[in-house]
Amino acid sequence: DAKTTQPPSMDCAEGRAANLPCNHSTISGNEYVYWYRQIHSQGPQYIIHGLKNNETNEMASLIITEDRKSSTLILPHATLRDTAVYYCIVRSFKSNFGNEKLTFGTGTRLTIIP
């Protein structure tokens, strides 16, 4: 399974764009990049995912480099409610069952500063 590397913590000023990097240099061709976040002790929440093209939804944008070895999650106008731990995950499969198994690391603790 491909592993991911994220900075342990980041700060961002409220109202500014928060850019969270992720390195996944061993990603294989059929693996997706997913981003989740966890606020306080709640269950993780899905944000966005992509394969090779950049993606955008109502929460964030995902920029994946052309070689797919790294990606950046962008929260365009960060608010205090975006303070959370953000996880970058590469999805793996068991080919015989087509099963999905996500492996989470320790993520990036993003703090939005008023």
Add this chain to the structure above:
Amino acid sequence: DAGITQSPRHKVTETGTPVTLRCHQTENHRYMYWYRQDPGHGLRLIHYSYGVKDTDKGEVSDGYSVSRSKTEDFLLTLESATSSQTSVYFCATTGTTNEKLFFGSGTQLSVL
């Protein structure tokens, strides 16, 4: 999200006692997962299920067993709880391999 209910929400038990945590979902999702979360380790997969009576081990499965007799229920059992199993346990589900994972609210387990 996705009608996932974990029970109990909090549990305090003694070393050596059996404990069962329940995850119930109302979305008819095929895949279900149990994770544990500890400081410094993020989320680690314990066991997962890809259908009724079909389960497999994750990365930290020692000391845990699971059962899935119905699509909607995924049970995690600690046969003889140890202090190292004090943790927050999260259940998750997904419907297909292309969908997002939905998480429950977690169970805080303390083994004294």
